Amino acid sequence: MPDATMETSVMDEAVLRVFRGGPDGGQPVDYQVPVAPGMVVLDALHSIQNRQSPDLAVRWNCKAGKCGSCSAEVNGRPRLTCKTRLDSLPLDQPITVSPLKAFPLIKDLVTDVSWNYKINKKIPAFQPRAGVAWKMYQRDVDRVQEFRKCIECFLCQDVCHVLRDHAKHESFGGPRFFVRTACLEMHPLDGISRSKLLKDELGLGLCNITKCCTEVCPEEIHITDNAIIPLKERVVDEYYDPVMMLVRKIRSA
Amino acid sequence: MTPPYETHEHDVLIIGAGGAGLRAAIEGLAQGARVGLVCKSLLGKAHTVMAEGGIAAAMGNVDRADDWRTHFRDTMRGGKFLNNWRMAQLHAQEAPERVRELEQWGALFDRTDDGQILQRAFGGHTFKRLCHVGDRTGLELIRTLQDRGVQQGIDVFMECTITRLIKDGDRIAGAFGYWREQGRFVTFKAKSIVIATGGIGKAWKITSNSWEYTADGMALAYEAGAELLDMEFVQFHPTGMVWPPGVQGILVTEAVRGEGGTLRNNRGERFMEKYDAKRMELSTRDVVARAIYTEVKDGRGSLHGGAYLDISHKPAEYVKKKLPSMYHQFKELADVDITTGPMEVGPTCHYMMGGIRVDAETGQSSVPGLFAAGEAAAGLHGSNRLGGNSLSDLLVFGKRAGKAAADHAKSVQSGALDAAQLQDAEREMLAPFERTNGEFPYEIHRDLQDFMQSLVGIFRTEEDLQKALGELEKLKPRLERMRADGSRMFNPGWHLTRDLRSMVLISEAVTRSALARRESRGAHSRMDYPNFDETWGKQNNIIVRRGDQMTLEQRSVSEMPAELKAILAEDK
Numbered sequence: 001m002p003d004a005t006m007e008t009s010v011m012d013e014a015v016l017r018v019f020r021g022g023p024d025g026g027q028p029v030d031y032q033v034p035v036a037p038g039m040v041v042l043d044a045l046h047s048i049q050n051r052q053s054p055d056l057a058v059r060w061n062c063k064a065g066k067c068g069s070c071s072a073e074v075n076g077r078p079r080l081t082c083k084t085r086l087d088s089l090p091l092d093q094p095i096t097v098s099p100l101k102a103f104p105l106i107k108d109l110v111t112d113v114s115w116n117y118k119i120n121k122k123i124p125a126f127q128p129r130a131g132v133a134w135k136m137y138q139r140d141v142d143r144v145q146e147f148r149k150c151i152e153c154f155l156c157q158d159v160c161h162v163l164r165d166h167a168k169h170e171s172f173g174g175p176r177f178f179v180r181t182a183c184l185e186m187h188p189l190d191g192i193s194r195s196k197l198l199k200d201e202l203g204l205g206l207c208n209i210t211k212c213c214t215e216v217c218p219e220e221i222h223i224t225d226n227a228i229i230p231l232k233e234r235v236v237d238e239y240y241d242p243v244m245m246l247v248r249k250i251r252s253a
Numbered sequence: 254m255t256p257p258y259e260t261h262e263h264d265v266l267i268i269g270a271g272g273a274g275l276r277a278a279i280e281g282l283a284q285g286a287r288v289g290l291v292c293k294s295l296l297g298k299a300h301t302v303m304a305e306g307g308i309a310a311a312m313g314n315v316d317r318a319d320d321w322r323t324h325f326r327d328t329m330r331g332g333k334f335l336n337n338w339r340m341a342q343l344h345a346q347e348a349p350e351r352v353r354e355l356e357q358w359g360a361l362f363d364r365t366d367d368g369q370i371l372q373r374a375f376g377g378h379t380f381k382r383l384c385h386v387g388d389r390t391g392l393e394l395i396r397t398l399q400d401r402g403v404q405q406g407i408d409v410f411m412e413c414t415i416t417r418l419i420k421d422g423d424r425i426a427g428a429f430g431y432w433r434e435q436g437r438f439v440t441f442k443a444k445s446i447v448i449a450t451g452g453i454g455k456a457w458k459i460t461s462n463s464w465e466y467t468a469d470g471m472a473l474a475y476e477a478g479a480e481l482l483d484m485e486f487v488q489f490h491p492t493g494m495v496w497p498p499g500v501q502g503i504l505v506t507e508a509v510r511g512e513g514g515t516l517r518n519n520r521g522e523r524f525m526e527k528y529d530a531k532r533m534e535l536s537t538r539d540v541v542a543r544a545i546y547t548e549v550k551d552g553r554g555s556l557h558g559g560a561y562l563d564i565s566h567k568p569a570e571y572v573k574k575k576l577p578s579m580y581h582q583f584k585e586l587a588d589v590d591i592t593t594g595p596m597e598v599g600p601t602c603h604y605m606m607g608g609i610r611v612d613a614e615t616g617q618s619s620v621p622g623l624f625a626a627g628e629a630a631a632g633l634h635g636s637n638r639l640g641g642n643s644l645s646d647l648l649v650f651g652k653r654a655g656k657a658a659a660d661h662a663k664s665v666q667s668g669a670l671d672a673a674q675l676q677d678a679e680r681e682m683l684a685p686f687e688r689t690n691g692e693f694p695y696e697i698h699r700d701l702q703d704f705m706q707s708l709v710g711i712f713r714t715e716e717d718l719q720k721a722l723g724e725l726e727k728l729k730p731r732l733e734r735m736r737a738d739g740s741r742m743f744n745p746g747w748h749l750t751r752d753l754r755s756m757v758l759i760s761e762a763v764t765r766s767a768l769a770r771r772e773s774r775g776a777h778s779r780m781d782y783p784n785f786d787e788t789w790g791k792q793n794n795i796i797v798r799r800g801d802q803m804t805l806e807q808r809s810v811s812e813m814p815a816e817l818k819a820i821l822a823e824d825k
Contacts (some may be wrong), residue, residue, distance in 0.1 A: 106743055
C-alpha cells in the first residue's frame, strides 16, 4: 500500500510504568513512548522493546484479540494489552503495566501459567454416547459455542479471588476450567458426567459467584451465569438431592 | 552424546504446534510412536488460532452437487495449475473425513437446518464448501486438536525454540534448541522430525502474521540440505485492516465477502467488475489483492489508502452472529461499527505457498527422516492458495506426515547427536551476548521489512528484485555483528537474533525465485512479464544449498494422469 497510510502524526507521549524484574524482586520502570492514533498498550510495549529495552519480556501472538497471549494488568485491571487502547486511559499520568498476579512470575510481564495446563489435563475429554447419530441443531450448540469462544487468556483466573487472594491452586480449578467443563458437559452428544471432578478436584463449591471473572472476560462469555451456576446445579442435583443421596446409599450398601 | 545438555528422546519429534503439528502428533501416537511436540509459544496460541473463515471440504451439506472432483479442480485453478496435482487430489478426497473426525473429537461447527455441518461460500470455490464456526474456525480447530493430543499423551515442550537440526551422516538424528523461559539449551533425539512451523510473514512490514512467523522450519530444513520449492509465491491477503496505524495488517476474514460483503472504491464503484466480473468479490485472493492495490495506486483508494468493504446491508444481528470477531475487532480497535458502515481494508502479507518440497503421499522432504506439513511444506496450493484450503491442508497432510514419520521411525535405528554440531549450534546462540557494541536485531528487522515490502511485494520487477538482493547482501554483515543485552532469561531481543537469520535466509530464497520466474502467475506478478508463460507453467523453482551456496534450478512438473486431466477439462 502507498506510504500515505503509514504517515502518522505523533500526537503525544505517554509514560508507561512497566514492572521489570523476576521472582527475586523488581520494580516499575518508566518509559516514554510516542503515541500514534489507535495505539494499544501492546504497541507501546513493542515500541519499548524495539527502541529502548530489547530484553523486555512480554508474551504476544496475534495482536488481534484471538490468541489470549498478551494478558497483563493495566492500571491494576486484568486486560489483553492488544485490545487496550491508550486513548481509553488517562494519559496525564503513567500507565502501569504489571504481570498477572495469580501466577508465579518468570520475568517482567511473563508469568508461569503451566498450572492451567495441568488442571486442563484432569478434565476427561469429550466422549460421545454410544451409537450417536452425528446430527446436532444450531439451537443445541449455541450455548456450548459461547464457551468455546474462550481464548485461554487466563484473565478470569487472574481476577478470581480464590486463586488471586487465597491461592487455592491445589484445590480449585478456576473459572476457565469451569467454562471448559461446562462446554463438555453441555455438548449435545457427550455421554459422561464430570460432576465428581467438579466437586472433589476442581472445588466448584469454593466459588461464591462474585462474577469478577465475567467482568474481565474479553470474549464476553457469561462465565458465572451460563457456566458456573448451571454446573453448581448439576453437582447439587447429583450429590445433594435427598432422593439421589438415598439411592446412592442403597446402591453402595 | 554430549553430557551437559538436557536431552529428550522420541521416535518422532514435531516442531510446531499449530494445526499441522498437532494433527501429525495425534497420528504419530495412534501409530504407536513416542511423540514429542516442540513449540515457540504456549500450546494453543499458534497461528492456526487466527484462521477465521473456515475449512474447505467437499461435504456437500449445503450444495449437494459438490464433490472432491470439483474441489480438486477449484484448487488447481486457484493455483494456476502449478500445484502438485497428487497433493491437490489427496487433499480434496480426504478433507471431508478429516473434518468429520474433528467433530467426533468434540468440535462444534455451525449447523444447517437439518443438523449437519454448515458450509459457506468463499473465493474461488464453486460451491458453498467452508465448514465454519462464525469467524473463529481456527480456534475451534486448534482447541479440538490440542485437547485430543493432550488426552492421548503427547509430550509437549512449550516455549522452546529449535535452532538447528542435527544430522548423522545423511539422515536426521535430532535437534538443538533453547527454552525461551530460562534460556537453557536442550537437545532432542529423534528418528523422524516433522517440520510444521508455518511461514515467513514477519519478513514483511504489513502482515497478518505474528512474531512466530519467521521461516524457522524452512531455514532449518534448507540448512539440513532439504530442497525448497516455488519460494516466489507469497500470498497477500486482499483484506487487512489499514487504519489506525497500530492495527495495520490485522486480518479481515474473507468470510465478510463470503457472507455477501461488497468492495467499493472512493467513487462508490464496485471495482471488482473490472477485474473479475464473473466472480466479483469472491474471485481468488491474488486477483482481489491486485485489484485493491491498483485502485489505491490510481487514486481511487479509501480515506486511509485502502478499499471500502461493506456488509452493513445485512441485518445487524446476522453480522454479529456470523462475523462476531470482525464486529468486535473494528468496534474496539478502529471505532467502526461494521453493522452500520464500511470497513477500510487493504492487502496484507498472509501466507507462503512455497516451502519445503515434500513427497505428496508422505510429506517426506529430500532429506531422509525429515518431513514437513502445513504452510512450511509446499506443493498443494501452487501459485495461489484458496481461502479455506489451509485448514484442510493442515489436517490432511498433518495426518499423512505423522503416519509416515512414525513408519519411518519403526524402520530405522536412532542416530547419534554429533558433539561438534551441537557445540557449533551453542556457539551461534551465545555469540550475540559476547558483542558489546553491535546493533540490536530490531533495527535490522525493520530494514528487512521495509525493503521486502517495497521491493518484493504484490507487483515485482527485475530492477526491484535485484535491488532487494543487494539489500539482503548488505544485511548479512550486520547479522554477524548483532548483539543481545541482559540475561538469557525470557529475552525477546536475544530470541530475535536467531529468528532474524532465518528470515534473511528465506527472504533471499523468495527473492531469487521471484527473479527467476519471468512470468506472472497467481500471487507472483511481474510487471515486466505480465503474462503466463507456457514453459514456466510446467516448471518448479527449486532452491537447495550446495556447500555454502544457495543454488536455484528449475525442474519440470510431473505429467498429470489422464483421469485428472479429464476433471480439469470439465467446465462447471
